[in-house]
Amino acid sequence: MSEVFRVAEPGLFTTIQDIGRPSAIASGVPPGGAMDRFAHSAANLLVGNDRAAPSLECTLRGPRLVAVRACLIAIAGADLDVRVNGGPAPMWTGFNLSAGDELTFGRRRVGARAYVAIAGGVIGDRWLGSMSTNVMASRGGMRGRPLMSGDVLSAAEPFYLADAGSHLAEHLRPRYADHALHAIAGPHVKRLLPESRDALFGAEFSLSPDSNRMGYRLEGARLQAPGDELLSFGLIAGVVQLPSGGQPILLMADHQTAGGYPVVATVASASMPVAAQLAPGDDLRFVETSIETALQMRAAQRAALDSII
């Protein structure tokens, strides 16, 4: 383990994330982890890491980081106008930095969250089996909080030294600009009134300002799903639940672990990377999909990641 970056500016909300702590849900603790698992995995694979290694999740406005030693890094996910010493830096590509190099982010072009992987893996506090940051509990990652100016990031020693230049071809990346989320009808979809069902799988929604890593409140058509109150049950990321007010909520990585609102749809696992790249104000719509189609999309994404050597 050795120091690798000094945080000159933290950005809007930059956290250490890995693939979360799924077993903690039995205690009511959100699973957490990288919102966009595809970009997180890709960035790690491009620098020779295990795909589950911790990376930095940079939200909307990225940080300014100064390398304190030479290192191999890769950036995947949102295009937040990454630069090295002021010049354009490649996305979805492993590249080397020298001591003193400055990594900066500019304007948001596409997406909301960029992932910075460092060869060896970012090091954070481990909590309940994961280094993912949980801000509510102030545990995991960088002392349970987003990065601050003056923080120093460390990385583990890589098991082997990967070469710079690994790359994920453009056609293999998620199409983040296409905000159609494939979704499978949920357990309580039959409760929806017919016009509400049509609106769920057809109307445009937009992310309300109070959308975050816990979930997205969706503005647009009010949906109605009358019926008896449900007993609470376990929830997962990707679920679209419908509180009595009729404004759907799409649950994301830091979601509540149980709830009793009707679940009218679940976003296909292969569409969750696109969902992760939405920001407040963005429009989205749900496209009803079969399990078979969702699994084919999932397999294609898997193959894309497997193409990174």
Place this chain on the structure above:
Amino acid sequence: MPPRRSTVRVRVYPLGDTAVLAELGTRLDTALNTRAIALASALRKRRDVRQAVAGHASVTVQFDPDQITHEALAAAIRRLATKRPPMEEPGRLHRIPVVYDGPDLEAVAAELRLEPQQVIEIHGRPIYRAFLVGFVPGWAYLGPLPDELVLPRRPVPRTQVPAGSVAIAGHQTGIYPLNSPGGWHLIGRTSVKLFLPDSDPPSLFRAGDRVKFFAVRE
């Protein structure tokens, strides 16, 4: 009389392409909850299951679709659910001291046509079961609450409920582990910590535990 196999009808719904919701029933019922907890624990032992969490009368199962199809998993769940659950070990018993001075105590008593002292006495009578730990870290749905205390939730939830508040709603009671919004009726408070971030597991209560409240002055 031979032991009855089972009368549980399990409905298995897809939750996307990598999870299912298996519903054992729709009633708040200790026997159903015992079955759900046993089913979740049996499912967690399977290699094709990534995570299985019991709800009140259901199990949410995340699985690896490369190892098993939805249909095969649903069949396995139905098979496991018809097995008689192993005799449940009695859950750990927690005795929780409560100062019954909640902001809703008077209103709750009035609505139930009881004296506040009777509400306190009835709330402290049963040994409750922790049906489900979840929603927020350390929260447990406790029940069943005696019929005399059953009220719908507050029509307008509070935006801020202090940690440690002891509350009732419907056939359930619970303790807010953290400052959070909440729509239940607040009848008291406790100093016992429910969310223990530096313990593993980080929750005082586990599903199946038993909880008894007793009144204290301060």
